[in-house]
Amino acid sequence: MGNLLHYAIVFLVVALVAAFLGFGGVAGTAMEGARILFWVAIVLFVVSVVVGFIRRA
Numbered sequence: 774m775g776n777l778l779h780y781a782i783v784f785l786v787v788a789l790v791a792a793f794l795g796f797g798g799v800a801g802t803a804m805e806g807a808r809i810l811f812w813v814a815i816v817l818f819v820v821s822v823v824v825g826f827i828r829r830a
Contacts, residue, residue, distance in 0.1 A: 777814035781807045 784807035792800035 777810050777817070781810035781814065784810065 784803045788800045788803035788807060791797075791803060
């Protein structure tokens with residue numbers, strides 16, 4: 774899951790640089806990619822925590 778967060782941060786940095794340079798379309802696309810990867814990482818984390826609690830019980 775660490776890789777997903779790493780790529781989300783990379784996409785965020787790309788979006789910020791693109792927005793600073795005036796590439797609005799690229800910035801928007803990169804920001805959406807970062808947002809999707811972030812939420813996928815959060816969902817996978819929650820699922821793994823729930824499965825871990827179920828296995829212990």
